[in-house]
Every structure is written in structure tokens, then in C-alpha cells.
Amino acid sequence: MSKYIHISFILLCLGCFRPDEYLPKIDSQKLNTSIELSQANYYIQLDYPSTLNRNPNLKWQLKFENSSHEWGIYTNSATPIKIWNTQLNRYDKIDSNILNQGIPKYDRILPNAMQSAIGQWGDFSFLTPESFKDVYIISWNDDTSNQYYKFQLLDVLIDKTYRFKYGPLNEKEGEISEITKDPNFLYSYFNLSEKKSISFVEYPINLWDFQLHYQIDSISKNSKIPYSLTQNRDLGLFPMVSFNHQKVTVYLDTLTAFEDINYFHAKNLPFYEAKHIRGVFFDWDPILNLIRKNPKHQLIIKKEDNYFAIRALTLEGKDFDNLSIELEIKKL
Amino acid sequence: MLLFVFTFTYLSQEVQAQNNEHTFLLSFEDIQTANLQNLEEAMAIIPFFNRYTEQGNTIITYGTIGIQTIAIYKDGFPVALDQNINYNLKTIPLWDIERIEVRLTPMNTSSKNSSITIHMFSHKIPKKPIWSNVNVTNTSLNDLHSSVSVGLSNVKHSGQIGLSRSFTRELYDQTGLRSTVIGAFERYDINLKYTYKILPGITLHVQSDHSSMKTQNKGDIILGTSRVSDSHQDFKKNNLWGYLQLKASKNHTIQLDGMIHRFNNDVKDIDKDLHTGQQTTSENFDRIPSIGYDQGLIKLSISSQSKPLQYTFGIELSHTRDNKYPFINAVSTSYNDYDAFGLISYQYKKTVLLSGGINLWHNNLSGSYLLPKFQIKIAPKKVLELNFTSHSSVSYAPFTQLFYPSFLNNGSNNNILLKPIKKQVNHAHISFHQGNIWVNSGMLLINQNNIPQVGNNKTLISKGKTSNFTTYATMQFSLNNITIRPSAMMHAVNHLRDSGNLTFFYPELNLNAFIKIPHTKMAFGITSKFLGKMTKSFIVDNEIYLSEQKRIRYVSLRLQRSFMDNKFNISLGLNNVFQSSFLSNDIFQLNDIDKTRIGNQNIICGYPKSFTIKLSYSSF
Numbered sequence: 044m045s046k047y048i049h050i051s052f053i054l055l056c057l058g059c060f061r062p063d064e065y066l067p068k069i070d071s072q073k074l075n076t077s078i079e080l081s082q083a084n085y086y087i088q089l090d091y092p093s094t095l096n097r098n099p100n101l102k103w104q105l106k107f108e109n110s111s112h113e114w115g116i117y118t119n120s121a122t123p124i125k126i127w128n129t130q131l132n133r134y135d136k137i138d139s140n141i142l143n144q145g146i147p148k149y150d151r152i153l154p155n156a157m158q159s160a161i162g163q164w165g166d167f168s169f170l171t172p173e174s175f176k177d178v179y180i181i182s183w184n185d186d187t188s189n190q191y192y193k194f195q196l197l198d199v200l201i202d203k204t205y206r207f208k209y210g211p212l213n214e215k216e217g218e219i220s221e222i223t224k225d226p227n228f229l230y231s232y233f234n235l236s237e238k239k240s241i242s243f244v245e246y247p248i249n250l251w252d253f254q255l256h257y258q259i260d261s262i263s264k265n266s267k268i269p270y271s272l273t274q275n276r277d278l279g280l281f282p283m284v285s286f287n288h289q290k291v292t293v294y295l296d297t298l299t300a301f302e303d304i305n306y307f308h309a310k311n312l313p314f315y316e317a318k319h320i321r322g323v324f325f326d327w328d329p330i331l332n333l334i335r336k337n338p339k340h341q342l343i344i345k346k347e348d349n350y351f352a353i354r355a356l357t358l359e360g361k362d363f364d365n366l367s368i369e370l371e372i373k374k375l
Numbered sequence: 376m377l378l379f380v381f382t383f384t385y386l387s388q389e390v391q392a393q394n395n396e397h398t399f400l401l402s403f404e405d406i407q408t409a410n411l412q413n414l415e416e417a418m419a420i421i422p423f424f425n426r427y428t429e430q431g432n433t434i435i436t437y438g439t440i441g442i443q444t445i446a447i448y449k450d451g452f453p454v455a456l457d458q459n460i461n462y463n464l465k466t467i468p469l470w471d472i473e474r475i476e477v478r479l480t481p482m483n484t485s486s487k488n489s490s491i492t493i494h495m496f497s498h499k500i501p502k503k504p505i506w507s508n509v510n511v512t513n514t515s516l517n518d519l520h521s522s523v524s525v526g527l528s529n530v531k532h533s534g535q536i537g538l539s540r541s542f543t544r545e546l547y548d549q550t551g552l553r554s555t556v557i558g559a560f561e562r563y564d565i566n567l568k569y570t571y572k573i574l575p576g577i578t579l580h581v582q583s584d585h586s587s588m589k590t591q592n593k594g595d596i597i598l599g600t601s602r603v604s605d606s607h608q609d610f611k612k613n614n615l616w617g618y619l620q621l622k623a624s625k626n627h628t629i630q631l632d633g634m635i636h637r638f639n640n641d642v643k644d645i646d647k648d649l650h651t652g653q654q655t656t657s658e659n660f661d662r663i664p665s666i667g668y669d670q671g672l673i674k675l676s677i678s679s680q681s682k683p684l685q686y687t688f689g690i691e692l693s694h695t696r697d698n699k700y701p702f703i704n705a706v707s708t709s710y711n712d713y714d715a716f717g718l719i720s721y722q723y724k725k726t727v728l729l730s731g732g733i734n735l736w737h738n739n740l741s742g743s744y745l746l747p748k749f750q751i752k753i754a755p756k757k758v759l760e761l762n763f764t765s766h767s768s769v770s771y772a773p774f775t776q777l778f779y780p781s782f783l784n785n786g787s788n789n790n791i792l793l794k795p796i797k798k799q800v801n802h803a804h805i806s807f808h809q810g811n812i813w814v815n816s817g818m819l820l821i822n823q824n825n826i827p828q829v830g831n832n833k834t835l836i837s838k839g840k841t842s843n844f845t846t847y848a849t850m851q852f853s854l855n856n857i858t859i860r861p862s863a864m865m866h867a868v869n870h871l872r873d874s875g876n877l878t879f880f881y882p883e884l885n886l887n888a889f890i891k892i893p894h895t896k897m898a899f900g901i902t903s904k905f906l907g908k909m910t911k912s913f914i915v916d917n918e919i920y921l922s923e924q925k926r927i928r929y930v931s932l933r934l935q936r937s938f939m940d941n942k943f944n945i946s947l948g949l950n951n952v953f954q955s956s957f958l959s960n961d962i963f964q965l966n967d968i969d970k971t972r973i974g975n976q977n978i979i980c981g982y983p984k985s986f987t988i989k990l991s992y993s994s995f
Contacts, residue, residue: 058517058519058542059542060589060591061545063649064553065649065650066601066650067601305653306646307653349597
């Protein structure tokens with residue numbers, strides 16, 4: 044009898060769900076990157092962690108948002124560009140006398156700035172060149188002199204083309220240019236003085252998820268973030284992480300240890316769409332007055348259904364002129 | 376001595392050919408030979424039908440006609456009422472089923488899905504004071520199916536209870552990774568049957584089927600992590616039905632039928648870390664949603680069996696309700712049907728039998744319809760019988776297309792005002808019966824209208840049309856020890872009668888046989904089905920595409936040996952002998968003058984070849 048019971052038991056055990064497999068721990072990826080000040084932008088791709096370098100092309104003043112659902116025009120944050128809203132919309136009536144009423148100010152890009160540098164936009168239901176949009180004064184230094192340009196957005200065409208008027212301050216008739224959104228790139232770039240679009244400023248969006256670079260901003264407003272001095276005493280060069288916001292959303296975790304961050308932790312975090320975070324990974328050593336890695340900053344990036352936790356593992360170098368950072372990227 | 380030996384061979388009911396209402400039959404022996412454990416598996420073998428799995432969804436069709444528009448009955452009651460709720464046929468077990476019939480244009484009283492019907496008949500309760508039987512089947516794929524039935528019977532009461540556990544192993548992806556294309560599933564069933572002969576002319580019959588099924592679909596290991604995302608389904612079904620029958624006179628019967636059916640299928644995504652064992656559960660609305668429905672049916676009919684005029688009149692009320700999402704966008708997800716029916720047959724001597732019926736059917740969403748059906752039989756029940764039937768029926772659009780948001784309708788907007796799919800069927804056949812031979816040959820033309828299609832503004836509208844034409848010949852040869860049933864047919868299908876109007880042909884051959892070898896207590900069975908290359912046309916964004924499905928060959932063999940006066944049987948089987956699990960179908964885009972191959976589509980047409988051992992024991 045016991046023999047039959049055993050046979051029956053074995054038979055019944057055959058038809059059961061198989062238990063899950065056991066897998067060994069998967070090591071996180073390490074990515075070594077040396078960041079040379081103002082020399083290159085570092086584009087990082089997360090799926091197979093790798094870096095692409097590109098020397099920054101700084102010869103542009105405005106960049107235009109290419110995302111299909113967004114309209115935004117930003118100034119070049121890597122060079123000191125000033126911008127001022129005249130609150131006037133008659134382009135031809137504005138000349139250098141306007142400078143007596145006020146001086147252009149530096150545009151400040153907030154850490155999670157989603158709004159465009161150039162004001163609030165109305166609807167675009169008008170097609171006349173003389174639009175009701177405010178004229179902006181944009182000023183920069185081209186190594187020889189200060190340039191002052193007028194800029195006025197006219198309208199958008201077929202929901203994918205920017206149309207704008209621009210020119211030197213004392214010219215009554217401005218140039219009219221169009222920039223069509225390019226879905227392959229995050230932004231389109233434009234040089235006002237050369238009157239042309241600038242290509243190859245950034246890599247196509249399918250090649251990178253975030254980039255390490257620098258941004259000029261006010262020292263007094265960002266005193267807790269490490270920076271490099273510039274010729275202008277008020278402005279510093281701040282390390283910045285910019286995101287490919289068409290593909291990724293982010294969460295900056297300052298509470299959880301890197302080792303404790305896993306998929307189950309990340310899944311419930313409130314990810315948000317950010318374009319930049321300044322100063323992440325870096326901190327001031329207040330005693331030695333040196334840059335050091337920030338152990339509290341764990342950047343978590345969500346890309347489709349994948350999650351990545353990123354932290355600065357090691358930091359070598361005393362200042363931004365000669366800095367090497369090792370990022371640890373853990374796919375969750 | 377509980378589980379080591381089993382079954383009982385139910386007395387296989389000899390089908391009397393001359394009384395056949397069916398065109399095709401899957402007998403108890405065929406079910407055993409093909410090792411069919413649930414109705415979805417059976418649909419691959421049943422003549423006329425084609426079953427395959429594509430991207431996790433099982434598709435069952437007869438040409439242009441989906442299983443959603445073909446009524447499935449068990450012992451005369453619809454197992455899923457209107458069939459438009461994506462019912463999982465794996466949850467319909469076959470361990471208590473004695474035969475499955477396919478009926479073409481039956482003269483029935485139902486208005487919905489009634490042009491072609493599938494009937495499952497469970498074993499009749501043996502007239503024994505007490506009896507039991509046990510079955511265990513094990514396969515080389517590590518599937519295990521077991522069932523136990525116990526019954527009691529006396530003059531007034533007869534009842535039985537059956538318990539079953541069935542486990543079917545998963546089928547992994549071709550790539551050899553962790554992901555499954557068909558998940559492993561485990562099903563438990565309790566089926567009850569009770570008949571109470573209250574008075575000589577009054578009978579109460581109650582049946583109930585209860586099933587619980589868990590399915591585990593495994594996902595691939597996510598690259599660079601130790602994590603996986605699996606999908607688990609938890610299905611529960613409770614189906615109670617029965618009738619109270621009153622013999623009002625010698626020829627008149629009044630019958631009250633009722634059915635309550637509730638089922639739920641909860642789908643959950645389970646994210647697991649295979650290193651830490653940590654896991655979390657979530658519901659993924661982007662894939663298969665959890666569903667649940669309540670269905671109810673009540674029917675009152677009076678019928679007369681007097682000669683030469685026979686009739687049946689009655690009314691039927693039914694209700695379907697979504698119990699998972701009772702409201703979607705403030706719209707109540709339910710509907711009611713009201714059906715008044717009449718069916719009259721008149722036989723003139725022994726030469727002509729005329730039958731006519733009409734259904735006045737009203738649905739609270741789509742309005743009222745008048746559905747006539749007509750049949751003429753010349754020389755009924757003679758050696759040679761001619762039969763012509765014209766039949767109208769309706770089928771509901773899928774429930775999701777009526778009520779659910781666009782992400783569950785492939786991006787199309789639902790439309791609560793979708794008309795029912797209307798089916799007009801003309802069927803002419805001739806049958807010959809003499810001695811042990813029954814031959815049936817005929818032609819079947821089915822036109823469908825009002826098939827939901829995507830309109831210009833991405834909203835589903837009732838505009839599609841299809842047609843099916845089939846010429847068939849089937850034969851049954853029965854002797855004491857031999858039963859052979861070959862059938863052959865040629866199908867012509869036109870999926871786009873409203874636009875492309877392309878007709879494609881494919882052949883089908885079936886051969887089922889069961890032969891008892893004299894003086895050896897051994898028997899041999901074979902079930903086989905051959906489907907030729909099949910082309911399907913479909914339209915996406917006003918472009919016509921063709922999908923060419925390669926031929927399919929199902930062959931199963933079985934050798935049975937009986938012991939202990941046929942109380943104990945051992946069967947050795949070989950299933951799916953020739954057919955591989957995966958088929959790669961070509962997809963073409965149709966141009967003005969030619970077709971261009973644009974890719975292929977992988978489908979799964981069954982499990983790989985396997986060996987089966989079955990032990991069965993019955994107490995009588």
C-alpha cells in the first residue's frame with residue numbers, strides 16, 4: 044500500500060508550478076568621466092552605460108524647444124547673455140533709446156525650469172508680421188563689443204515652426220526667420236548675429252539620456268553650489284546635469300542610501316519632468332574649500348519602464364579645471 | 376487504493392446516425408485519444424475550426440467567424456451566454472464530457488449565436504445506487520490531470536459530484552529565454568449534478584460548475600538586472616443552471632429554465648527580484664485588464680411533440696452585467712435582452728418536413744430585430760434525406776468595443792450603439808444512411824453584416840461584411856468494434872466583403888477512428904486534422920494586408936488495454952506527432968497589381984509532441 048501512496052505522491056508532485064529561479068547579484072556599472080571645464084559636454088546613455096563627448100559650440104544665443112507638445116525659447120546658459128522684456132510690441136519703434144529705460148538682465152534658469160526664458164506666450168492665431176508680442180532685448184559680448192538685438196516672436200506655423208523677427212537695435216526692419224521643430228534633437232539653435240541656425244550642437248536624442256556640462260549663473264543666488272569663477276565677479280560657472288526630457292523623468296533622492304535603492308523603492312517615487320538640475324553630485328568641503336562628491340545626492344532616472352540610480356562614486360581633482368568623476372549607475 | 380488506478384469508461388453512447396442533429400462529432404474516445412483537457416484544446420481538433428495563440432491571445436475561428444459568435448452549450452445551457460466577453464475556454468473542462476457536437480443551422484429557439492452551435496454533453500448519471508470513478512493522466516511534458524466522481528441514485532433522486540485538478544505546463548518562447556508564450560495553468564473544478572423526479576410528470580434538474588484557475592505567464596529577465604515581470608491570472612467561475620419540467624399532457628411539456636453565471640478573471644503583474652526574492656504586485660491596464668461579469672437567464676417554454684404538427688413557444692430574458700467596472704465614463708456597463716420565440720414543424724406523411732421559426736428579439740442598447748428561420752426536409756429519416764435551411768441570427772459586438780476605453784480596443788473609441796452582428800446562413804445538405812454507414816454532404820453559405828470596424832474618427836462602427844462558403848462531406852462507419860469518421864471540406868473565406876472583396880480557399884481533412892482489437896482487450900484510437908495553407912485578409916488604415924498561415928497537422932494516437940472486466944484501463948498516447956508548436960506566418964501588403972511581403976508573424980498552434988499515460992478506474 045505504501046508503495047502506491049508513494050507513486051501517487053510523486054505523480055501529483057509532477058504537475059505543479061515551477062518555483063522561480065535564483066539569480067546572483069548583478070553588479071552595478073561604473074562610468075569614469077573626466078570633466079574638463081568648458082571643454083566638452085558629456086552625453087551619457089543609460090541602457091549600456093557609455094559616454095559621448097562633444098566640444099560645446101557656444102556660438103548661438105537662442106535655443107528653441109523641439110518637443111512636439113512644448114513651445115519654449117531659451118538663452119545660451121553657458122555664456123553670459125542678458126535679456127529684457129521691453130513690454131512693447133512695436134518692433135520698429137524700438138531703438139537704442141530703450142536702453143535708457145533699463146538695462147537688460149541676465150536670464151535665470153531655475154533648477155527645474157520648465158518655462159521659457161522668453162515670456163509667456165499667447166495664442167498664435169494671427170499671421171500678420173506686426174504681432175502683438177512683446178519685443179525682447181538680447182545682449183551679449185562677442186569678444187569685441189556688447190551686442191544688443193531686438194527679438195520678437197511672430198507666430199508659429201502648422202504647430203511645428205517658430206517664426207520670429209530679430210535684428211540690431213537700431214534697425215527698423217528686422218529679419219524674419221523660421222525654425223521648424225526637428226524631432227531628432229531636443230533643441231534647435233540660432234545665432235542672431237550670423238542670422239542662421241547652428242547644427243551639431245547636441246547629439247540626437249536617441250543617443251543620450253542626460254549630459255554633464257556647465258552653466259553660468261549668479262553666485263549670490265547659488266552660494267551653496269560649487270562653482271568656478273568667471274571674468275565677471277557676479278557670475279560663476281556651475282556644474283549642471285541636463286536631461287533628455289523627452290525620454291526620461293527624474294527624482295533626486297537625498298534620504299535613501301544608494302545600496303538601499305531598488306526597483307521596488309523607485310517604482311513608487313514621484314518622478315517629474317526636469318530639464319536641468321544644478322550642482323547634483325557635487326558639494327563644497329567648507330574646511331578645505333574644495334569640491335567633493337555629494338554623498339546625499341542619489342539621482343534616480345526613469346526611462347520608459349526602466350529605472351536607474353546614479354551617484355558619484357569617486358571624485359578626483361581640486362577644481363573644475365581638472366576634475367574626474369566616476370559615476371556608479373545601477374539599473375534597478 | 377485511492378489514486379493508483381482509475382477510471383471508469385463511461386458507457387460510450389452509440390450515436391444513432393439517423394437521429395443526428397450534428398454535422399460533426401468529437402466522441403468520448405476522440406477526446407481521450409487527443410488528450411483534450413479543456414475546450415480550448417478541443418477547438419484545435421474539432422472540424423471546421425482553427426485555433427492558435429498570437430501575442431498571448433487565443434484566436435478560435437471558423438473562416439471569418441470568430442468563436443465569439445458561435446454559441447457553446449453544455450447540456451443545453453449556454454456556458455458563457457452571449458460569448459462576447461472574451462471568455463477563456465481553458466476554464467471549461469472536458470473531464471466530465473461525453474461528446475462534443477458541431478451543429479450547422481440547427482432549428483433551435485435561440486436568437487443569439489445560433490447559426491452554428493457547439494454542444495457539449497456530460498456523461499449521464501449511471502443508474503447505480505452508488506458508484507465512483509477516478510482518472511489520472513500524466514504526460515511527458517509534466518502535465519497532470521486528475522478527476523474523481525462519486526454518484527448516488529435511486530428512483531427519485533440521482534446526483535453526482537466530481538472533483539478535478541488539472542495542471543498544464545508552460546510553453547517557453549522559441550528564443551530559449553525565460554519568457555513563456557503560453558503560461559502554465561492549474562485548474563480546480565467542482566461539478567455537481569442533481570435530478571429530482573418530484574412526480575411522474577415533474578422533474579427538477581440542477582447542475583453547477585465551479586472552477587478556479589491560476590495562470591502564470593513568465594517574463595524575460597530584464598537586461599542588466601536580476602528582475603523579471605510576470606503576469607498572473609486568477610480566474611474564478613460559478614455557474615448554476617437547471618430546469619423544472621412539467622409534462623402537461625401526453626404531448627405537451629412546459630419547461631422553466633434558469634441560469635446564473637458569475638466569473639472573474641483578475642490579472643496582476645508581479646515584479647520580482649530573483650536575487651532578493653522581493654516582489655510587488657500591480658494591475659497593468661495597458662495589457663489584459665481584469666474582467667468580471669454576471670450573467671442571468673430565464674426561459675419559459677411550452678412545446679408539443681404531437682404529430683404531424685410540433686411546436687415550441689416561449690419567452691427568454693437575459694441580462695449581462697460587468698461586475699468589475701459597473702460604470703465606465705458614467706455609462707452603466709450592462710444590457711438586457713427580451714426574446715419571444717416560436718418554432719413550428721409540420722410533417723406531411725413521410726415525405727416532407729417543414730419547419731419555421733421566428734424570434735422577436737429586443738435589446739435595450741440596439742433595439743428590436745425580427746429573426747426568421749426556415750427548414751425543409753425531403754424524405755426525413757429515410758435512407759436519403761434532403762435538407763435546406765435558411766437561418767438568421769445575431770451576435771453581440773465584443774463587450775469591450777461597446778463599453779471599454781480606447782486603450783483596450785487597440786486605440787479605437789468604443790461605441791455603445793454598435794449594432795449586433797447579423798448572420799444569414801443558408802445550408803443545403805444531403806444525408807445518406809443505411810446500415811452502419813452515415814454519409815452527410817452539403818454546402819454552407821454564411822454572410823455576416825455589421826461587423827465592428829474602425830471608422831474615420833477612430834470610432835468603431837458597424838460596417839464590416841464577411842462571407843464564408845464551405846462544401847463538406849462527412850462519413851461515419853460503425854461496427855461493433857470499429858468506429859471511423861472521416862470528413863473533408865473546402866472552405867472559401869472572404870474577410871473583406873465590404874471593401875477588398877477577396878476570396879481565399881483552404882482545404883481541411885479530418886479522420887477520427889477507434890478500433891477495438893478482438894480477443895486482446897486492446898483498442899487503438901487516432902484523431903487527426905489537416906488544415907491547408909490559409910489566407911486571411913484584413914484592413915488597417917485603409918490598406919489591405921494578407922496573412923498566410925502555413926498548413927497545420929494534428930495527429931494523436933492511443934493504445935488502450937482493459938483489465939478487470941473493463942473496470943480498469945491503461946492508455947498510452949502520443950500527441951501532436953507531426954506539428955511543431957510555432958508557425959511563422961507571412962504578412963503581405965496588397966498593392967494594385969501584386970502583393971509585397973512586409974514581414975512575418977509568429978503564432979503558436981499547440982504544445983510539442985508528448986507521450987501520455989492515462990489510468991482510469993470505475994467501480995462498475
